[in-house]
Amino acid sequence: MSTRQFGARVERNIDPKLLRGEGAFVDDIPLPDALHVAFLRSPHARARIVSIDASAAKRHPGVAAIYTSDDIGTLDVEMPLLIPHPSMKNPKTQRPLARGDVHYVGQTVAMVVAVDRYTAEDAAALIEVEYEPLPLEMDLAKALTDDAPLVHADVPNNLAAHFIQTSGNPDDAFARAEHVTKITVQVDRSTAAPMECRAVAARWDAVSGELTVWDGTQAPISVRGGLASVFELDEDKVRVIAPDVGGGFGQKVLLFYPDELLVPMAAMRLGRPVKYIEDRRENFLGSSQERTQIHTIELAALRTGEVIGLRDFFLHDTGAFIPYGIAVAQVASTSIAGPYRIPNIFVEFKAVYTPTVQVTPYRGCGRPQACFALERAMDQLAEELGLDRFEIRRRNLIAEKEFPYEREGLLFADGLKVTLDSGQYGKALAMAAAELGAESFAAEQAKARAEGRYLGLGLACYVEGTGLGPYEGGHVKIHPITGKVYVNTGLSTQGQGHDTVFAQIVADQLGVSPQDVIVVEGDTKAFDWGVATFASRAAVVSGNAIHKTALTVRKKVIEAAANMLDVDPDQIELRDSAAWVKGSNRFAPLAAIATASNPLRYAFNKAAQAATQFARASKHDGPPLADGQAPGLEATDYYSPSQSTWAYGVHGAIIEVDPGLCTVKIRKYVCIHDCGNMINPMIVEGQVLGGIAQGIGGALYEHLDYQADGNLANASLMDFLVPYATEIPNVSILHLETPTPLNPLGVKGVGEAGCIAVGAVVASGVEDALRPFGALKFHQVPLSPNMISYALETAGY
Amino acid sequence: MKPSLFGYQAPASIEEAISILAGDPDAVVLAGGQTLLPAMNFRAANPSTLVDIQHVADLRGIEVGTEIIIVKAMTRHREFELDAAVARVNPLVAEVMQHVAHVPIRNRGTVVGSLCHADPSAEMPMLLVLLGGSVIAQGPSGRREIAAEDFFQSFLTTARERDEIITEARFPVLPKGAGWAFDEVTRRHGDYAIAGVGCVLSLDDRGRASRVQLAACGIADTPVRLKEAENILTGTTLGASDLDAAVAASGAAVTQPDEIHVSHTYRRRALGTLIRRIVTMAAQRATQMETA
Amino acid sequence: MARTMKAAIPDRSADAEVDVSMTVNGEAVSRSVSVRMLLSDFLRHELRLTGTHVGCEHGVCGCCTVLLNGRAGRSCLTLAVQANGYDIRTIESVASADGTLHPVQQAFKECHGLQCGYCTPGMVMNIVARFEEPGKLDLTDEGIRDLLSGNLCRCTGYLNIIAAVRRAAELLGRA
Ligand SMILES: Cc1cc2nc3c(=O)[nH]c(=O)nc-3n(C[C@H](O)[C@H](O)[C@H](O)COP(=O)(O)OP(=O)(O)OC[C@H]3O[C@@H](n4cnc5c(N)ncnc54)[C@H](O)[C@@H]3O)c2cc1C
């Protein structure tokens, strides 16, 4: 047998290309004669457009066209509401170019197409727009009041959605409670900040009537469907390619961003390729953001620490529009009880319009907020009951024998009841305690304090519903000449290493090396059934689809090989890119089997001779292709999960706070995590580490500073503080592998796991470190030096 | 984020550069471009003409004298940082330089460019003020020397006339046996300072501070010499109560108003902490001298 | 219809052009370009060396890092005209002509030091530049972090890149 690839630390197929600088990101695609786009964006958060005068801009040399909402014909409509939900009363989505009102700073008002981006920016500056500024309210709670200025004139109280979910009997639980703890916590506005900003390029071929769009999107197939429908073209005539994409983290899955419609439109109208390469400032001002939620959470407990009920009410900032529905708030509300039993839950949220960039999922998608609320409340409960923070969690974690654990009444983002499928929660907590040295920490802490150093231990647990449906597909084909295996699926990749993990899955079934499996995705011409890359779903949904497909191809290979080698199918084994008769040295290469499986008339090369009508391999009774048989070694299949799989983990850290400078240093970071069977532990660790770094950004650094007038004060990487290597501590990751019973591969998603718990861990650790100064509370992230200074000041230091 | 249109000139002599500046009120000097180009890419700066001084031979190099280090206008941060002769006579330079941006920026950005930009949170202006250095300005009407404390006038504003070129900066060497230290607080490593403090001091044979220089960046609209604190510390053994007094006297130097993420109180707290630590470290590094 | 439209559309901007000559990856190149063209755009769009990436155009991310006369620098904060007469090296020059990876690149692959690969060319150029400087390398955790500071990566969380630097030092006999 070849060594099993599933579970191995296989180096990535895609790396050499990327390392040599041969990646092909949207702006790298050569498009001769391309025109370039710049947008004029609103400088006001709320205003009425009185007039737009583009005449000077149109005359500017090098300008090909300028479009305002008056010039875009049938595109001048509100863009799709992607995920409808009854909790939304009057859901608002954006027009490609503002008409009438503007609703946030950065909203697209006009589009310039010119010979280069420099000229396009010159022309954009020449467009004269007269605005009549309108009043606005940035504060979530105030925005809900009756006399608050409105983001949309016809949405009273700026209330975008209101939703309540109940599980069990929370009122009864609170009535029975021996202790209730309550806190209000806040997670601030942030953004994904992928290193490659968004980008779209389009070419219209007037002769063939084909539109090709290169889009750095996480959802090429969905974009293709949308474009075909908007432009009334056959789906076959629209090809959307997501080439190499420089990170996404959720931000690159929205249909549509204005440019995704307007760039193809301009290419069709002007008969020249058109490119829009978003710059960093625009990424801050125009591309989706996430995170602001204010939770007021109460835990009803017995004196033993057992939590019997939870009530959470939270405000969710959805920005000026709600194209992605309530997904973020819904994920937050259904993750609110974490890995704990807590059988009685009441969770209510109000989604509020604010005059800011629209909110759609960013890695974590509501989970970091829910985790922060719950875990900070658990810490407070522990303190009030005089229990150790590990102990209170130990007493509430769902035990192995309790799976599947259902939360009746809570519907997850897939519309299905929350059902935690499997895990070893208690073991994960014990591992975290051991790895952190929790037992000896108190002594270490005391010793450090004696030296004037302030150490604290931070801790948090999380769960993550992953692998959402509806479905994905896989196509697997063995190439007749090379014997290499081609695999397609409907996703696109932004660095997750799909090309390698999918190759590993297929390699095991077909007895080839992963390097001989070529995965092509992100191109609707290659495969066009599927949804998108989001919600930690690739390995689960596409992975299982590809696995199923590979099994079918395996069966075909074995049958054909048995035929060729004149043995029973159960005598065949696949390894080293060939089918072998067990215990002998007789074999047929996969290339030959693939060739022979395709009855040929013409021998175009030597290998093909074996498959022509007078050759031995094709000899059998009946017609060359039997009824119901397909040529070649190829199959397509789909996987549609019955429900989400729930990954989980425990994070902890030893944190040092310098009260003099109010700085925080993470001395040690520990992550215990379980995403079921790991296809490639190296890639899993990469995902987790990347998530933790983003989590550290969210815990200590990254915060979008919206001013009272709706301006974003830090729309640059100079002032929006994405951590460098100097800010990221060493992390020890320990894996648990509890296979999920829900899918054949036993895998759960991992893409978002790393970032969820970090904020809670850091706040918990800082509180612990500063205990000698009193019971200082840290209920908001990112946790800045200023907040520490303020807390110390309030405590008299 | 592309710059708006401008003209470009690459003069070979200082005189030529000055005459271009004198002839065009919106022309500006381009040195390393590490401040100017980001501003231009944001279209926050839209000069009519860039006068690229990198080809002016007279503006290159470092000269280390017995009392003064002369840093010519096109000297990159990294050259100043790594210069062995500089390190011998003023080890504080390299220590401060660690905190200026990152190596690839220091490879291009110039020391004098940083002084001319006069960001009050920047480290180089503070260093010049701390050491009591100066710059040489050359314009249509000749050369003049401007002392550091006169040069930095307010936020991003210097005493340089717009048709003057700063041809060099003059950083004094450290007194023999002097102790020195610098540290700052930033959000991320390499960012501009929220507050930074530098110190140079000498101890007499009884362990008393015979001379103390103390300066800070990030706390006001220019880099500041903390003169009151210097006076308080001079003649003391730099004990805890001396430091307390110095810190108390320095609070008023923090004039930067509340910002969203950095309150006035926080800046004062950070400044106090830095003063204590930096003076203590400088004292540890100082060798006690025979003279009294 | 497309045809007539196309004729009406301009092909070049009205910017005045200057001649720019430099050595890029060992080859002399000359072009006439607008004075305001950034070196990053010059490399990417005039010379089609698209391995140099652009992530911010204000000097923070480091994606655009190339070697300017042997030293790592930001191509987004350098004008093409400023680089007149310079010797420039980009990521395309790092692997051997037959595609064999440079030890730094090899180490990134072994250590899973890249995910989306967008920051990678800038990271590699910065590391290669430091490895080419004489003197001892500081391979402590702190030292490597300092080396990497100045390049943002949003995917990896850096730890595998730190491992890759160490591995590269081993491969190059600099450990
Ligand atoms: C990401 C990033 C981080 C940074 N972090 C820091 C930091 O932490 N601390 C810090 O101090 N700096 C920081 N900087 C700025 C950097 O140090 C700059 O290099 C420096 O401030 C300016 O030097 P320059 O040679 O690049 O000047 P330029 O950008 O060329 O010029 C700056 C200004 O000075 C003028 N000027 C330059 N030279 C002269 C001269 N000889 N005569 C007259 N006028 C002149 C120019 O006209 C311009 O107005 C950072 C920069 C970046 C991009």
Ligand code: FES
């Ligand atoms: S693109 Fe040059 S540093 Fe970001």
Ligand code: FES
């Ligand atoms: S690998 Fe994606 S940004 Fe570094």
